[in-house]
Amino acid sequence: MFPELRACAEQKVYGLFDLLDGALESHGGPWLLGDTYSAVDACALTLCRWSRGMPRPGASWPHVGPYMNRILARPAVQRALQQEHLQEPWI
8 A cells, every 4th residue: 555655645746846847947037936036945945855765856857956956055045954954965
């Protein structure tokens, strides 16, 4: 039963990454909402972080990977990762 549950969850998450990748491709801005970084971007980082152990992690999508690297390059994000004692790999 657990392999079926895992496969179903992975397919749902992959669908979310398809949507995210398409949105990033369609507007070409650096952030999910275009030119402005927002809480949505932080939520996307969390989702991507959760997927890092999946067969196809979120960062493997062509637009999501570079987007995640832009988020991770933000000084405030680096400080938050350090304050939370989160270890690499982050995504």
